Amino acid sequence: MSFAVTPRDIVTVDVEEWFHGHNYLDHAPPETWDDLEQRVEVGTARCLDLLDRHRVRATFFVLGWTAERHPDVVAEIVRRGHEIGCHSFAHPEVHKLSVGEFRSDCQRALAALAAAGVEQVAGYRAPSFSLTPGVHSYLHVLRELGFTYDSSIFPIRHPRYGQPGSPRHPFLVGDDPDALLEMPMPTWRVAGQNLPFSGGGYMRLLPWPVYRFLRRRARAQGQPCVLYVHPWELDDHRPQAGQSGLTTLRSQGGQDSMPRKLEKLLAEGEFETMGEYAARLRAAGGLPVRHVPGVSA
Numbered sequence: 001m002s003f004a005v006t007p008r009d010i011v012t013v014d015v016e017e018w019f020h021g022h023n024y025l026d027h028a029p030p031e032t033w034d035d036l037e038q039r040v041e042v043g044t045a046r047c048l049d050l051l052d053r054h055r056v057r058a059t060f061f062v063l064g065w066t067a068e069r070h071p072d073v074v075a076e077i078v079r080r081g082h083e084i085g086c087h088s089f090a091h092p093e094v095h096k097l098s099v100g101e102f103r104s105d106c107q108r109a110l111a112a113l114a115a116a117g118v119e120q121v122a123g124y125r126a127p128s129f130s131l132t133p134g135v136h137s138y139l140h141v142l143r144e145l146g147f148t149y150d151s152s153i154f155p156i157r158h159p160r161y162g163q164p165g166s167p168r169h170p171f172l173v174g175d176d177p178d179a180l181l182e183m184p185m186p187t188w189r190v191a192g193q194n195l196p197f198s199g200g201g202y203m204r205l206l207p208w209p210v211y212r213f214l215r216r217r218a219r220a221q222g223q224p225c226v227l228y229v230h231p232w233e234l235d236d237h238r239p240q241a242g243q244s245g246l247t248t249l250r251s252q253g254g255q256d257s258m259p260r261k262l263e264k265l266l267a268e269g270e271f272e273t274m275g276e277y278a279a280r281l282r283a284a285g286g287l288p289v290r291h292v293p294g295v296s297a
């Protein structure tokens with residue numbers, strides 16, 4: 001375990017539209033996406049301004065679908081000095097794809113990012129952390145396509161994603177020193193369970209003092225606080241889709257608090273990009289190795 005590497009804070013932004021979340025699939029299936037109002041520029045611009053104000057550089061995992069339609073957004077993120085990662089092309093739940101479909105989606109996403117001017121993409125994050133145990137072999141596809149790290153594993157119990165038995169700290173996927181580096185999302189371990197806190201609905205709904213306590217605790221346990229946020233969480237005029245109950249809570253609950261919490265975190269944290277953290281981990285060496293099955297097709 002790389003406790004030799006002091007953890008810092010990392011802001012990650014999943015750059016996608018307000019309708020890309022899997023909670024919206026029933027209301028906004030992919031064939032309707034081009035007819036919906038696209039607002040990614042608004043939330044991304046607000047995020048970039050917040051980061052600039054605090055001189056923080058972040059990692060933006062950009063959806064290929066969005067890069068294809070808004071190459072100017074990608075260019076602006078790069079111009080402001082941030083790292084670009086890949087968030088798939090069409091926002092699939094990865095565990096529903098065959099290995100061939102997964103490879104094609106990744107290739108299409110990389111082509112969209114290249115067309116927007118980004119040739120080198122080190123990091124990948126699966127939509128909704130959906131790279132689950134049944135498709136762990138897909139990590140080899142990421143390496144084959146040139147990715148050097150992955151941020152898709154959330155070691156928690158969740159009805160749609162997550163893998164509570166997975167390591168909570170970074171590991172190499174295989175013995176090769178150039179093996180893909182897996183960097184799991186941070187969790188709070190209590191009563192034998194891993195609980196999430198560091199982004200999305202969890203961060204929006206937790207009171208700031210609780211969030212702050214958990215962040216400090218994660219760092220004390222050798223985990224960086226990898227925050228994840230979406231442009232639509234910073235968009236005050238995001239369209240409302242016809243939802244109710246738990247779905248609304250997950251996708252919109254506590255939204256008003258997100259800019260405020262992000263501002264507080266940016267003011268007091270010590271930040272680096274995900275790529276920089278990966279480089280520090282590799283340089284320190286001694287990373288645990290985990291073997292996952294090979295790809296079969």
Ligand SMILES: [Zn+2]
Nearest residue numbers: 014016127128
């Ligand atoms: Zn996403």
